[in-house]
Amino acid sequence: MSTFEALLSKQFPQSQIKPSGFWASGEQQHGAADWVSPLYQYDFLHVDGPDSSTFLQGQTSCDWRAITPAQTSRGAYCNIKGRVLSSFIGAQPSETLALLHMRADICENTRSLLKKYIVFSKAEIGDQPRTRFAIGVAGPGAKQRLRTLFGAAPSAALESLTVDPDTIIVQLDDDGLRYECWLTDTRAAELWPALCDGVAVRDSADWERDNILQGIGEVHAATQDLFLPQQLNYQLVGAVNFKKGCYTGQEVVARIQYRGKLKRRLYAAKVDASINESDATELFGDGGTQSVGKLVSLYNADDHSILLAVLAVDAVNSPIFTADGKHRVTLLPLPYELPDL
Secondary structure, three states, rough: OOOHHHHHHHHHOEEEEEEOOEEEEEOOOOOOOEEEOOOEEEEEEEEOOHHHHHHOOOOOHHHHHHEOOEOOEEEEEEEOOOEEEEEEEEEEEOOOEEEEEEHHHHHHHHHHHHHHOOOOOOOOEEEOOOOEEEEEEOOHHHHHHHHHOOOOOOOOOOOOEEEEOOEEEEOOOOOOOEEEEEHHHHHHHHHHHHHOOEEEEEEOOOHHHHHHHHHOOOOOHHHOOOOHHOOOOOOHOOOOOOOOOOOOOOHHHHHHOOOOOEEEEEEEEEEEOOHHHHHHHHEEOOOOOOEEEEEEEEEEOOEEEEEEEEEEEHHHOOOOOOOOOOOOOOEEOOOOOOOOO
């Protein structure tokens, strides 16, 4: 057990990591506006060496030339058919170190796939998991809290503050209400008491809830190799650069963008009941015989659920139900505009 994990376990003796990968405190949740959470659903790949960004430029959908110690980017690693194997936020805290922040349950698989090709580059992928932790900091007081601790804070979505190689702060939204601190074990243990002082500590599933409301569909183990980037709206959230040149799957992704017609894409939705993930893995039209969509992510509250799903575009104006046929799915607005198809 790492130093930070031991500290967290002592503070929250009933805490646990759920099968879904989310951390739960084991205590009653409080609705304070300002809150923090240890985001155990994430882990990091470290690519270290003089060719780190050059290697990733040829493998992933984002433009690593635009990633700096002050700027991150969303991105995707696809197979040759253009289907997303992992989604991530990429950071470059130094000239030789690149970080890929992704769901923990796909880290090892992504590491194994990239290792096949990195042998030709002057770079290496670290093998050890959990060498860094992501801590979510949210609420109207989040920016000031970070400024007090670090003397500054990012000021726009996906901007980053690299305090030092062990301490990176990333702003996730336009409004400055959501940040992640990417910290080594030692730094996480040092900073956690100050980060959580006077604010609520929430289960990390609450972070997923806000991702859903922001229309950010992250790939995890159950959704690897299912979707094209455009089906996840990645071209709308800056995760695909169409001018950067070749990368794995680029020809398929570009063909869909410029010559194809997208028949399915990501939507946010609500169900007026708390549902099991198995009931929403597939979504069906009225009558229940034809699947019209697949689940991407799900958050359950006591009396309702919200979700992201890739749905058939021609089905969204008709009734849609969960797989058991008991619950109707109602679409929610996304914070970005969906273009006409």
